[in-house]
Structure formats: structure tokens, C-alpha cells
Amino acid sequence: MTLNHILTTPALIARGAARFGTRTAIETAQGNLSYAQLDAARIEAARALMSCGIEPGERVAIWAPNVAEWIVAALAIHSAGAALVPINTRMKGLEAAAILEDSGARLLCCCGTFLGDSYPAMLAAHRPAGLERVVVFDGPAADASDYRDGRDERWDAFLMRAAGTSMEAFRAREAAVRPDTLMDIMFTSGTTGRPKGVMTTHGQNLHAVHDWAQIATLRESDRYLIVNPFFHAFGYKAGWLAAFASGATVLPHLVFNPERVLERIVRDRVSVLPGPPTLYHALLDMPDLASRDLSSLRVAVTGAAAIAPSLIERMRAQLGFETVLTGYGLTESCGFAALCRSGDDAETIATTSGRAMPGVEIRVADTNGDALPTGATGEILIRGYNVMQGYFGQQGASSEAVDDEGWLHTGDLGTLDERGYLRITDRIKDMFIVGGFNCYPAEIERLFSAHPAVAQVALVGVPDERLGEVGHAYVVLRSGEHASPEELTDWARKNMANYKVPRHLTLVDQLPVSAAGKVLKYRLRETVKSDEKTRENTAENTAAS
Known part of the structure; x- marks a missing residue:
């Protein structure tokens, strides 16, 4: 079976266990998980979800920083046929409650405390009535006042519920997960002022992940330090999911600090380090940079802000990256649309977002949706397998975003050059x-x-x-x-x-x-x-x- 045929995450992880076995999939200070152990862990957690009554198509949320449990819980949600709802760790209780309410999530996995905030405590006053259970990854579960009827628990107690679901029942549920099964609902804000839940399936995400990993030249030997948050497509889909599709090792990182990141690059022999331009600027500004052994660094992927060609050159010369790429995508396009290619010059990488990924069309259009000539500025439209299924519970907004011909209207302005490379020039929206x-x-x-x-x-x-x-x-x-x-x-x-x-x-x-x-x-x-x-x-x- 080739990777092109792996179009559900349960199948991807099962394949990883069979192919890579004892190779490390996730490496943390608390311990490592091999590909075989990751497979076993996601099965155990999926059985626990089933024992809690989670049915196919229902929503389960995760509100936590980059920890191994985040990945295990996400894979378990996928394996049980439910839809993952990631929540931004920077959100407060009121904001998180709105996502939980709008998604109809029945169960939430969250951290106990992060950056001084107790997540269960922040949520307590705003908790939606439909949220039946909170599972806390780390630390004390919470004060009793944060719980309801004893239905909330720590992660280790939650996993004990796996015994209530047989392997036979799990295998039947897992087999029912298909490429067209809803994989996640990722909430993105918009001009209406209320976040909208973007629905995407297993098949379209894994298709994009596979192509992105190939273009970014990810390898089985890579050690991927993921600073980008898991709640974002950059840390989730172009992050650990792309790493697992390549047989690489994931190194989760909680909070960006240039000194700590440099230490990890040296100590953990990091080879892949994507992030926004601010990450690389901060590393380059470190006073003792020249004395560090950064020879392991190989691949950088960036975007989300304007970049100077000199930054690309410095990343290659001072940080030692062989491959530096920029890209463009939206939550509504699975996080992927355009990407530079290995070998592109610094000017192209800095001033464009690359060209369309395989199977994806990009058009620069006028107000009628008609294609404009090369070099003309217009709205960026995207069409292909990667375009979302729609906004959860918002048919009207979905129809406005994706027209009858399947074009996703991004609200961004840009140009295409004669090579098909995309340049973002402005935003129609106020974002x-x-x-x-x-x-x-x-x-x-x-x-x-x-x-x-x-x-x-x-x-x-x-x-x-x-x-x-x-x-x-x-x-x-x-x-x-x-x-x-x-x-x-x-x-x-x-x-x-x-x-x-x-x-x-x-x-x-x-x-x-x-x-x-x-x-x-x-x-x-x-x-x-x-x-x-x-x-x-x-x-x-x-x-x-």
C-alpha cells in the first residue's frame, strides 16, 4: 500500500506502526512514544471515548498546548469517527465556551494549568450545558467546584474506561472511518465577528499533508521541532501529521523562547523547524549564535508575514538551512494552497507565496469571479480537493465563501506572475x-x-x-x-x-x-x-x- 492510498489518520498510524515499529514517533522530556506505542495509545484512548458514549460524527474538543497527549487524543478522536475541534490556548474561558457551544462538543480534553491559568477554572463560569465531560491531561484535575456530577476526570482515569469497549467494537468503528469522514472542525474568525467552524475530511487533509511533506522534502530521518501550536493547521497538519506521514520524529515545544529553541536544536539535533518570520529573526538576533552547532538544521517553512530576501539568505548562511520555503493557505483550504519549491531563489521565496500545490487551482479574479491577466491585482480564489466542506451549521456563509463552480473566495488580494507564483498584495477584509x-x-x-x-x-x-x-x-x-x-x-x-x-x-x-x-x-x-x-x-x- 502506498502513502497515496493512506487517506484516513487511523490507517496512517497503523501503517506507521507496521512500517516503523520501534522508531520514535514523539520525543518529550516526559518520555518517548515509538510508532507502535503511538498506535496502541490512540486505540486505547479511542476505546475510552467510545465507552463515554462518543458516536461517529460527534465533536470532541482539545484545549491544550503542544504536549504528546494532544496528539494521542486527536488521533483517538479521528479513530472513533468523531470530529476534532481544536481550541486556541490563548483563549480565555468565555471565548473557549463559545467554540464549545457552537460546535456542540460533548467532551473536552484540556490541560490543567498553562502559563499560570487553570483551564478548568477559566471555563467553569461559562461552561455550556451540552459539554458532558472534561478530561484533564496534567496536574490536579481541578477544584471540585469546576466539575459536574463527577463526570470530569484526569487523563489516566479516563484511559481506564477503555476496558468498557472491546477491541472488536473498536475495529468495527475504525473500519467505518472513510476518506469522506469529517476529520475536524477548525474555528476561524471572520468579518461577521463570530468564529465559523471549517469542516474538512480525512481524505482531503491527508492528500494535502502528503503533497506538502513531499515538497518540503521531509524524510524518515528528520527530527521535527514543532513550535507552531497544535491548534493551528501549521502545527497540526503541516506539523505532526506531516511528520507521521514521513516517518519522522516529532519534538513538541510548549512556548517559543529563542534561547530554549537554540538549546533544543543543538541537544536534540533538530532538522526541521517551520515557523513565522519572527521566529527566525529572534534566533538570528541571539548574541552567541555563531558558537552553536546548528549543523543538523535542514528545512524551514515560513509565511504569514512580509519577508525580506536578506532574511532568506541569513537563514541559509547563519542558521544553515538547506531548504527554505514560503507558502500560503487558509483554514478553509485545509491550511494548504501554494508553496515554493526547493531550488527557488531568495527573491522568489521572500516576495511570493509559491505556486499552487498539485491538484489545486489558484485564480486571481475580478469582482465577477473572472480570471485576470498575469500581473493584474484581484481577489485570490482557490479550487481543488482541499476546499472545505463548508462552515458547520452555517449554510449561508458557506455558499458565500464557495461559489457554484467550487471556487473558494479568500478575501485576499494578490497577483500571479508568468510562472504561476502568487504574491499577496493586500486584504479585502480588515484582518x-x-x-x-x-x-x-x-x-x-x-x-x-x-x-x-x-x-x-x-x-x-x-x-x-x-x-x-x-x-x-x-x-x-x-x-x-x-x-x-x-x-x-x-x-x-x-x-x-x-x-x-x-x-x-x-x-x-x-x-x-x-x-x-x-x-x-x-x-x-x-x-x-x-x-x-x-x-x-x-x-x-x-x-x-
């Missing part, structure tokens, strides 16, 4: 990127509206030297209410993922609006630029005096 994380103003504005003192809020992305872009919020307070920018920012930190929290906040009496009452965000951006120019002039005059 901006903070350190590699997509921020959607409508969603953040909706979250802000929960503050009792806020009447209106409008958010725009503004340039930032370190993070690329950050949010600038313009807030109108309710009549008679008082709140300082500092108080509003502190509230946002407690109720939003940190990358969503505006780095700048200005109180205004009113927002600029059109005759139809629509907020004119271009006026706010002009205000930002004008204020920046005023500060520059003031600084110059001060220096001159």
Missing part, C-alpha cells in the same frame, strides 16, 4: 496579523461590546516594528460611564487571547461614519498615520532645538 496570528476586528469589537461602559468600538491594524501589526481601538463610552484606556486594556487582557488585545486604545466622542451609518475605518487609519506624522515632526523639532 491584520499580530506576530503570525490572524486578528479579525469584528470579533474583537464584539468581545469588547460585553464591557458595560463601552457603547461603540472600532478596531484597525497599525504597523508595529516587533509584531508586524497590532490593533488600535477607538472607543466611545456609554453616556454617564467612565473608564480609562488602561482599565479597558486590563479588561481586554482578562477576556481575550493576548494577541487580540489592542496595543493602542483611544477614547473618542464619536466614530466617523458614512451616510448609511457604516464606520469609515479608512478615516481611522488616516488618523493613525496623521498622529504618527505629528509625533515624528515633534521629535525632529525637539532634536533640532
Whole structure:
């Protein structure tokens, strides 16, 4: 059986166990799992899920950082025929509860404490009625007040439930997982302000994973340090799933710190290290970089922000990467669409997102959806096996995103050159990127509206030297209410993922609006630029005096 025929994750892992056996699949400080042990672990966890009553097609969520249990739980969910719902670790309880509610998840696997936050405690006050069980990977399960009727438990106690489901029953359930079975629902925010659940199947994801791994030249001998979070397609699909499709070893990494990452590269002989450009900038800025043995590094894949050709050259010369690639994709396209190829020059890698992957079409279109000539700017459309099945429970939004001819309308603007290489030029949507994380103003504005003192809020992305872009919020307070920018920012930190929290906040009496009452965000951006120019002039005059 060739890899091209492995179009479900249960079959992929079973094949890995048969082919690679004792080779290490996951390596952590807490212990290693061989491919055979990973196969056994996902079967045990899948049987436990079945004993909890999880049926095919139902949703199970994971809310945790990059730990081995995340991978085992995900593979178990897939093997039981259920759909995985990853939740961003930076989300607070209110945000996570909204994902759980909208997906209808019956069971949640989460960490106990991460970066000082107790996940069960954060969720307790907002927990949806439909969430029947919380399984905690690590540490004390939680205070009793965070639980319901004893149905929540630690991971080790949960695994003991596997005995309640026979291997015969599991094998029948596993055999029913087909390439067209729903594999996951990954929530992505949009201009409506409420996250939408993107549905994709086993077959389309594994097709894309296989092609991506081949283009990225992943090998059985590779040691893949995954800094990108597992809740994101970059760490999940182009991460551990691509590694397992190649027979490589996965090295999960919890929190990015350039010193710790350099230590791991040297100690663990890391060969594959994808990430956003900020990751490589941070490594290159380390003062003792030249004294480190980085000879194991081989493959880097980046994207999500503008890149200078000099960065590509430095990554090759100073970090020692043989292969440096950039790519483009959306959650709605399984995370994959375009990718550079090995051998592309630094200018191509830095200024484009590569060309379409095999079996994928990319069109730059006018407002009618008709293809534009080479070099012309228009909306980027994607068509192929990788386009989502739709948004969970949102047929109208699905029809708007994917037209009758199967083209996914990305909302991004770009051009195609004569070679078919894609260049992203702008965004139709207001989305901006903070350190590699997509921020959607409508969603953040909706979250802000929960503050009792806020009447209106409008958010725009503004340039930032370190993070690329950050949010600038313009807030109108309710009549008679008082709140300082500092108080509003502190509230946002407690109720939003940190990358969503505006780095700048200005109180205004009113927002600029059109005759139809629509907020004119271009006026706010002009205000930002004008204020920046005023500060520059003031600084110059001060220096001159």
C-alpha cells in the first residue's frame, strides 16, 4: 500500500506502526512514544471515548498546548469517527465556551494549568450545558467546584474506561472511518465577528499533508521541532501529521523562547523547524549564535508575514538551512494552497507565496469571479480537493465563501506572475496579523461590546516594528460611564487571547461614519498615520532645538 492510498489518520498510524515499529514517533522530556506505542495509545484512548458514549460524527474538543497527549487524543478522536475541534490556548474561558457551544462538543480534553491559568477554572463560569465531560491531561484535575456530577476526570482515569469497549467494537468503528469522514472542525474568525467552524475530511487533509511533506522534502530521518501550536493547521497538519506521514520524529515545544529553541536544536539535533518570520529573526538576533552547532538544521517553512530576501539568505548562511520555503493557505483550504519549491531563489521565496500545490487551482479574479491577466491585482480564489466542506451549521456563509463552480473566495488580494507564483498584495477584509496570528476586528469589537461602559468600538491594524501589526481601538463610552484606556486594556487582557488585545486604545466622542451609518475605518487609519506624522515632526523639532 502506498502513502497515496493512506487517506484516513487511523490507517496512517497503523501503517506507521507496521512500517516503523520501534522508531520514535514523539520525543518529550516526559518520555518517548515509538510508532507502535503511538498506535496502541490512540486505540486505547479511542476505546475510552467510545465507552463515554462518543458516536461517529460527534465533536470532541482539545484545549491544550503542544504536549504528546494532544496528539494521542486527536488521533483517538479521528479513530472513533468523531470530529476534532481544536481550541486556541490563548483563549480565555468565555471565548473557549463559545467554540464549545457552537460546535456542540460533548467532551473536552484540556490541560490543567498553562502559563499560570487553570483551564478548568477559566471555563467553569461559562461552561455550556451540552459539554458532558472534561478530561484533564496534567496536574490536579481541578477544584471540585469546576466539575459536574463527577463526570470530569484526569487523563489516566479516563484511559481506564477503555476496558468498557472491546477491541472488536473498536475495529468495527475504525473500519467505518472513510476518506469522506469529517476529520475536524477548525474555528476561524471572520468579518461577521463570530468564529465559523471549517469542516474538512480525512481524505482531503491527508492528500494535502502528503503533497506538502513531499515538497518540503521531509524524510524518515528528520527530527521535527514543532513550535507552531497544535491548534493551528501549521502545527497540526503541516506539523505532526506531516511528520507521521514521513516517518519522522516529532519534538513538541510548549512556548517559543529563542534561547530554549537554540538549546533544543543543538541537544536534540533538530532538522526541521517551520515557523513565522519572527521566529527566525529572534534566533538570528541571539548574541552567541555563531558558537552553536546548528549543523543538523535542514528545512524551514515560513509565511504569514512580509519577508525580506536578506532574511532568506541569513537563514541559509547563519542558521544553515538547506531548504527554505514560503507558502500560503487558509483554514478553509485545509491550511494548504501554494508553496515554493526547493531550488527557488531568495527573491522568489521572500516576495511570493509559491505556486499552487498539485491538484489545486489558484485564480486571481475580478469582482465577477473572472480570471485576470498575469500581473493584474484581484481577489485570490482557490479550487481543488482541499476546499472545505463548508462552515458547520452555517449554510449561508458557506455558499458565500464557495461559489457554484467550487471556487473558494479568500478575501485576499494578490497577483500571479508568468510562472504561476502568487504574491499577496493586500486584504479585502480588515484582518491584520499580530506576530503570525490572524486578528479579525469584528470579533474583537464584539468581545469588547460585553464591557458595560463601552457603547461603540472600532478596531484597525497599525504597523508595529516587533509584531508586524497590532490593533488600535477607538472607543466611545456609554453616556454617564467612565473608564480609562488602561482599565479597558486590563479588561481586554482578562477576556481575550493576548494577541487580540489592542496595543493602542483611544477614547473618542464619536466614530466617523458614512451616510448609511457604516464606520469609515479608512478615516481611522488616516488618523493613525496623521498622529504618527505629528509625533515624528515633534521629535525632529525637539532634536533640532
